[in-house]
Amino acid sequence: MRKADSKRVSLKLTQHRYSLTPKRNAAWLPGAIAALCAVGALVAASIALKSSQDQSRRLDTLCAPPASEQTLREQLVHAQFALEQEAATRTALEQRVAQGTAQIERLQTDLAFLRKQR
Incomplete structure (x- = not known):
């Protein structure tokens, strides 16, 4: 290799090691998954609470003492x-x-x- 070629920019670029790096930081992924799980848990809890209240009302009407x-x-x-x-x-x-x-x-x-x- 000639001495002039060793100073070329294109030759310097090809002699380094490169690795793939993500464009975005992957730290937000676990946070997003945790947020989705929390929202799902809240929705499930609200549905369970609503059905529990409905069942409670039905039982109250069935178990109410007869009118005097x-x-x-x-x-x-x-x-x-x-x-x-x-x-x-x-x-x-x-x-x-x-x-x-x-x-x-x-x-x-x-x-x-x-x-x-x-």
Whole structure:
């Protein structure tokens, strides 16, 4: 090899050892995996808590003590009062409808008479 060739830049580059280096630091990978695991654990815990609350509500309604007789009587009286009130309201509305229908018939006969007068 000539002396002039030993000083060339391209020759110096080829005589060094090179190794592959990652472009990005791989330290974020374990952190990302840990974060995903934490999010998954939180989601699983929230789902378990929700289902536990739903089951608790269902069991509370199934295991509730029967209503006392006094409570049942009060509910019955309240339902009867509501039924009587609804029946009275229905009767009043039916009477108003009947009166309205009669008035419409009278007005129609008056209108027919007035049209004949023209």
